[in-house]
Amino acid sequence: MGASHEDHHHTPDPHGRALRLGIGGPVGSGKTALTAALCRALGQSLRLAVVTNDIYTTEDADFLRRAGVLDPERIAAVQTGCCPHTAIRDDIAANLDAVETLEERFGPLDLVIVESGGDNLTATFSRGLADRQIFVLDVSGGDKVPRKGGPGVTTADLLVINKTDLAPMVGADLTVMSRDAAAVREGRPVLFTSVRQEPEAHAVAEWVTGVVEAWAHEHRHAHPHAHAHAHAHAHAHDADSPESSAHDTGSPEPGHGRDRTPV
Amino acid sequence: MSAPSLNAALLLLADSRLPAGGHGHSGGAEAAIAAGTVRDLPTLAAFLRGRLATSGLVSACLAAAACALSAPAAGSGTASAPAGDDAGERGMPSPAARGRAAAGVAGGLLGGWTELDAEADARTASPAQREASRVQGRLLLRTARRIWPSPVLDGLAEAVPEGAHHPIALGAAAGAAGCAPEEAALAAAYTSVTGPATAAVRLLGLDPVAVHRLLADLAPDLERTASTATAAVTPGLEQTVSTVIAPGLERAATAPSAHTADSPPPSPAPTASAWAELPAHSAPALDLLAERHLRAGLRLFVS
Amino acid sequence: MTARAVLATAPGPGGRTVLATMSSAPPITLRRTGPGQVYLVSTAAGPLGGDDLALDIDVAPGTVLDVRSVASTLVLPGPGPGSAPEESSMTVTARVGAGASLRFAPEPTVLAAGCLHRMTVRLELAPDARVFWREEIVFGRYGEASGRCRSRFDAVAGGLPLLRQEFTVGDPAIDASPAVYGDARCVGSTLIAGPPGAAAGHPQTPRTGGGRTSDSLSAGGRRTREAILGDGWAALPLAGPGILVSALALDAAELRRRLERGETEALSL
Numbered sequence: 107m108g109a110s111h112e113d114h115h116h117t118p119d120p121h122g123r124a125l126r127l128g129i130g131g132p133v134g135s136g137k138t139a140l141t142a143a144l145c146r147a148l149g150q151s152l153r154l155a156v157v158t159n160d161i162y163t164t165e166d167a168d169f170l171r172r173a174g175v176l177d178p179e180r181i182a183a184v185q186t187g188c189c190p191h192t193a194i195r196d197d198i199a200a201n202l203d204a205v206e207t208l209e210e211r212f213g214p215l216d217l218v219i220v221e222s223g224g225d226n227l228t229a230t231f232s233r234g235l236a237d238r239q240i241f242v243l244d245v246s247g248g249d250k251v252p253r254k255g256g257p258g259v260t261t262a263d264l265l266v267i268n269k270t271d272l273a274p275m276v277g278a279d280l281t282v283m284s285r286d287a288a289a290v291r292e293g294r295p296v297l298f299t300s301v302r303q304e305p306e307a308h309a310v311a312e313w314v315t316g317v318v319e320a321w322a323h324e325h326r327h328a329h330p331h332a333h334a335h336a337h338a339h340a341h342a343h344d345a346d347s348p349e350s351s352a353h354d355t356g357s358p359e360p361g362h363g364r365d366r367t368p369v
Numbered sequence: 370m371s372a373p374s375l376n377a378a379l380l381l382l383a384d385s386r387l388p389a390g391g392h393g394h395s396g397g398a399e400a401a402i403a404a405g406t407v408r409d410l411p412t413l414a415a416f417l418r419g420r421l422a423t424s425g426l427v428s429a430c431l432a433a434a435a436c437a438l439s440a441p442a443a444g445s446g447t448a449s450a451p452a453g454d455d456a457g458e459r460g461m462p463s464p465a466a467r468g469r470a471a472a473g474v475a476g477g478l479l480g481g482w483t484e485l486d487a488e489a490d491a492r493t494a495s496p497a498q499r500e501a502s503r504v505q506g507r508l509l510l511r512t513a514r515r516i517w518p519s520p521v522l523d524g525l526a527e528a529v530p531e532g533a534h535h536p537i538a539l540g541a542a543a544g545a546a547g548c549a550p551e552e553a554a555l556a557a558a559y560t561s562v563t564g565p566a567t568a569a570v571r572l573l574g575l576d577p578v579a580v581h582r583l584l585a586d587l588a589p590d591l592e593r594t595a596s597t598a599t600a601a602v603t604p605g606l607e608q609t610v611s612t613v614i615a616p617g618l619e620r621a622a623t624a625p626s627a628h629t630a631d632s633p634p635p636s637p638a639p640t641a642s643a644w645a646e647l648p649a650h651s652a653p654a655l656d657l658l659a660e661r662h663l664r665a666g667l668r669l670f671v672s
Numbered sequence: 673m674t675a676r677a678v679l680a681t682a683p684g685p686g687g688r689t690v691l692a693t694m695s696s697a698p699p700i701t702l703r704r705t706g707p708g709q710v711y712l713v714s715t716a717a718g719p720l721g722g723d724d725l726a727l728d729i730d731v732a733p734g735t736v737l738d739v740r741s742v743a744s745t746l747v748l749p750g751p752g753p754g755s756a757p758e759e760s761s762m763t764v765t766a767r768v769g770a771g772a773s774l775r776f777a778p779e780p781t782v783l784a785a786g787c788l789h790r791m792t793v794r795l796e797l798a799p800d801a802r803v804f805w806r807e808e809i810v811f812g813r814y815g816e817a818s819g820r821c822r823s824r825f826d827a828v829a830g831g832l833p834l835l836r837q838e839f840t841v842g843d844p845a846i847d848a849s850p851a852v853y854g855d856a857r858c859v860g861s862t863l864i865a866g867p868p869g870a871a872a873g874h875p876q877t878p879r880t881g882g883g884r885t886s887d888s889l890s891a892g893g894r895r896t897r898e899a900i901l902g903d904g905w906a907a908l909p910l911a912g913p914g915i916l917v918s919a920l921a922l923d924a925a926e927l928r929r930r931l932e933r934g935e936t937e938a939l940s941l
């Protein structure tokens with residue numbers, strides 16, 4: 107094990123690996139539905155894997171597997187011991203392990219989605235786990251929620267307000283929600299969706315595609331360490347053209363799985 | 370063992386906030402609560418006492434052994450340090466000397482890790498418990514390698530690619546952080562009861578102060594467990610140093626690049642393992658609980 | 673009393689097993705009851721405090737040995753009214769050679785109130801040896817508090833540790849712990865060990881996969897065999913080549929039933 111190898115292992119290295127996208131938000135707002143929608147919309151163009159953080163059981167992972175939107179093997183469930191926010195923010199070890207196991211088994215990947223367990227408005231992803239994050243609200247909590255703010259609403263890279271189909275029924279005013287969100291988000295984007303009516307959530311999928319492309323552009327030249335060690339997930343060589351990502355699933359270098367990357 | 374001064378790294382290692390995935394494990398408490406055998410403070414107290422006396426003691430021994438194995442390379446120094454001048458008291462050797470000693474010992478250690486890992490396996494009959502232990506060990510090692518970078522920890526990850534057993538990872542991390550074997554044992558004993566205690570607070574809604582009182586009552590037992598464990602590892606350490614580490618150091622000295630991926634680690638000696646005599650207290654109820662937990666439809670904790 | 677009994681097999685004519693050595697040492701008396709079958713007969717009470725008993729078993733390569741006992745072993749305190757109880761000990765050492773097979777399934781050890789006992793088993797298996805080893809400990813006679821006991825079991829297969837386990841009985845605070853024995857009054861375990869895929873003969877070893885042992889892929893990417901779980905028992909596939917059936921029960925009869933159920937499941941895998 108050479109010195110450069112150690113360097114590679116001791117720095118959370120964004121080069122040559124998939125974008126990690128956190129999807130957080132309160133219980134039942136539609137995080138799993140949105141994850142499924144993204145898999146439907148992007149499954150053909152991006153190499154994907156998903157990590158779920160269920161509070162109980164493996165409900166979300168099972169739902170996604172049943173939905174048939176992604177190879178079931180590419181969905182991993184993490185158990186969070188009563189504290190969903192701990193697993194995505196304070197102690198991300200189990201989630202990182204799951205993400206990297208997926209990257210080692212199925213890499214190179216373009217996007218790994220990490221769905222958090224349903225939590226409260228303060229729950230956000232650690233930057234050590236998620237490169238970008240989406241916070242999902244729904245209209246049924248009332249149009250006051252964006253005004254209440256909280257780190258999820260204010261700082262997420264994208265705020266999604268879901269279940270717009272229910273707005274008339276719960277008397278939520280989408281204009282108010284849009285205005286309040288804009289006021290606290292300093293120009294960061296907000297998208298309204300109804301995954302129920304639009305199962306591929308096109309607008310969100312488009313935003314994700316843009317983010318993944320920007321990420322690949324920024325990090326496609328793996329730094330020398332990653333090159334020297336030719337890790338399976340350092341797939342930068344042929345990721346220059348976006349087309350290559352659609353078909354190139356690469357075959358992992360023999361024995362690469364024995365060498366775990368502690369990021 | 371020399372008696373080093375107290376090491377603050379011990380507090381970091383034993384802290385439940387150490388980001389190493391420990392919060393997801395209840396050490397059998399969730400299954401015991403589901404079975405109704407842990408339901409209030411007295412039954413929790415009995416659970417913790419029994420856990421400490423069995424798997425807690427075994428963990429403490431494995432952690433002490435792992436710490437003792439890694440300490441010479443990490444520079445904390447033990448009485449049996451095989452690296453001569455290079456392994457003086459904590460912080461004394463020059464970084465270069467330490468680096469050389471560390472790399473050499475790390476190379477020599479591969480066989481030592483494999484042997485100790487096999488001893489942990491033999492003491493963990495339940496596959497659910499082995500898996501929980503290896504997952505936690507892997508997560509801890511991932512975290513520790515970033516906090517206390519050391520060739521010893523890299524070597525452990527290499528020697529046991531599927532994830533070292535948790536107490537071994539804990540002991541090695543303690544060694545890399547400069548702790549003494551007794552401190553590693555204390556951390557292992559402590560975490561063997563704090564995980565389940567925290568889980569019980571969450572699952573049963575017990576008064577957290579009352580539960581901490583139970584833990585405080587266990588303090589003398591924790592200390593006794595740590596010193597029993599430290600005494601238990603001494604003979605094994607001496608044997609390992611002479612049969613595993615010293616030859617490894619020699620190889621490292623004669624062929625500086627001997628330790629690469631192409632040269633397989635020395636296979637464990639076919640004769641009695643250095644750690645054969647370590648305590649092996651088993652807890653049949655914990656085994657059954659761990660297996661039942663895996664089959665539970667509804668669970669919050671991994672184990 | 674100090675006694676050391678010895679039992680050794682040798683290959684006989686026609687592939688049969690003969691008993692090369694069968695040396696009783698009262699209170700351990702050995703009695704041959706069939707080809708390759710021996711009963712342990714206790715010809716005195718005890719063991720009593722102060723007794724130091726040993727049984728050495730050597731199963732020669734390619735031979736088969738079946739060891740049983742007529743009645744359970746009742747461990748009693750020493751005769752003296754001395755303040756410090758004297759320890760009794762029973763040590764069984766067994767070597768099982770290449771291709772050999774040993775079944776060791778004596779009746780339970782009962783810890784009478786006040787006893788102080790140590791049980792030691794050292795089992796050394798050739799890589800392709802097969803073994804079926806049952807051990808049952810009963811915490812006191814009916815309605816009686818348990819005596820104290822420390823038991824240690826070490827099985828090494830092909831030079832690698834296969835199973836090491838200790839049971840400590842007699843500290844009520846620990847015994848009754850829901851982590852250790854809970855409300856059980858007996859603990860038992862059966863080690864069924866041998867090379868994977870050993871086809872015919874008895875004892876058998878588990879196949880990997882198939883049957884009710886499903887393979888699951890752990891996070892680390894390696895396959896682990898799953899346990900089979902029953903009421904108060906579990907058949908636990910070890911990391912090495914073997915399965916441990918572990919059981920807890922309120923009484924000796926229930927313990928035996930649970931172990932046997934687990935053994936059947938483990939053997940049918």
Ligand SMILES: Nc1nc2c(ncn2[C@@H]2O[C@H](COP(=O)(O)OP(=O)(O)OP(=O)(O)O)[C@@H](O)[C@H]2O)c(=O)[nH]1
Nearest residue numbers: 132133134135136137138139223224269300301302
């Ligand atoms: N009407 C309506 N229902 C939706 C929409 N999106 C999701 N749902 C429903 O809302 C419920 C919760 O959706 P999930 O996707 O499971 O929500 P979640 O945020 O993943 O929930 P947790 O993981 O439990 O926190 C489900 O019954 C979905 O079918 C939507 O756009 N409109």
Ligand SMILES: [Mg+2]
Nearest residue numbers: 137138166221
């Ligand atoms: Mg969900």
